[in-house]
Ligand code: SF4
């Protein structure tokens with residue numbers, strides 16, 4: 518497993534976490550064994566916005582003796598009083614369900630307390646008015662909540678919240694369908710969405726990713742909006758390549774599905790290459806580097822995707838991007854202009870001339 522660091526908190530979280538209602542169909546014993554295997558295979562990040570309350574005792578049993586080594590993302594506004602998920606704005610119900618979640622997970626603290634599912638600014642205003650936001654801050658002061666984040670599907674709502682309060686994490690839905698304007702939850706244009714990812718990187722708000730497979734639709738040619746199936750690994754890498762992203766949170770309902778996720782760190786670039794998506798990208802993204810590294814290997818040894826990411830972040834006002842760039846072993850100054858990347862780039866980026874532009878911008 519590979520890990521990324523939450524910029525503001527220093528927590529090291531696995532590139533693949535567990536989310537999306539995991540294990541609730543597996544049964545207590547088999548589910549706990551599979552979650553234990555996930556932990557032993559390196560998955561240390563667990564999102565608890567589960568579709569069923571059954572995920573909690575499964576996770577609690579599997580991880581109670583290693584609680585300090587795992588990180589829970591727990592949602593203020595997800596209610597399990599009926600046994601199934603329901604969204605709630607009732608502060609008493611939210612408090613009761615939090616107590617139940619903590620007891621069931623065998624813990625007395627929350628790593629990341631999340632304001633849950635803000636799909637309109639009015640959701641945010643309700644959580645402010647009904648005292649749930651204050652409850653999170655109070656629990657943070659008391660030490661029960663270590664850090665604070667929020668979840669949304671909508672870039673405009675994310676900007677609104679980030680304009681108002683400092684936060685550590687954002688859970689956001691990232692997949693090529695939504696980024697390319699397909700699907701009911703494809704909020705914001707491709708550029709709007711990219712702007713949000715870049716803002717998160719710039720302001721050191723880490724992104725954890727939900728719906729990376731578009732509710733599984735991208736994994737089948739029958740349901741994919743592109744008419745062809747992608748692998749889960751292509752979808753995971755697609756999300757991880759976006760600025761600000763730290764971890765992708767797929768679900769798993771069995772030991773076998775956990776094992777499929779645990780091979781992540783051993784896959785080759787070819788097995789995760791998603792460049793075929795370029796054929797479906799909206800015109801706004803044509804000619805823009807997607808950081809996909811399909812053009813690897815560069816004969817001069819440049820990490821073309823990363824160099825482009827730092828350049829775009831610097832242009833978007835990220836003060837740290839220049840330092841990151843200048844610390845690279847190879848920079849645009851090492852480009853020999855061979856034209857290989859121009860020839861193979863599926864997104865039609867005139868990369869060799871862009872390297873000259875980047876060299877001029879950074880001075881090396
Ligand atoms: S230049 Fe093209 S192939 Fe290379 S990383 Fe950028 S988008 Fe991918």
Ligand code: SF4
Nearest residue numbers: 815852853855856858
């Ligand atoms: S043009 Fe430059 S960046 Fe592109 S492959 Fe050749 S050496 Fe590498």
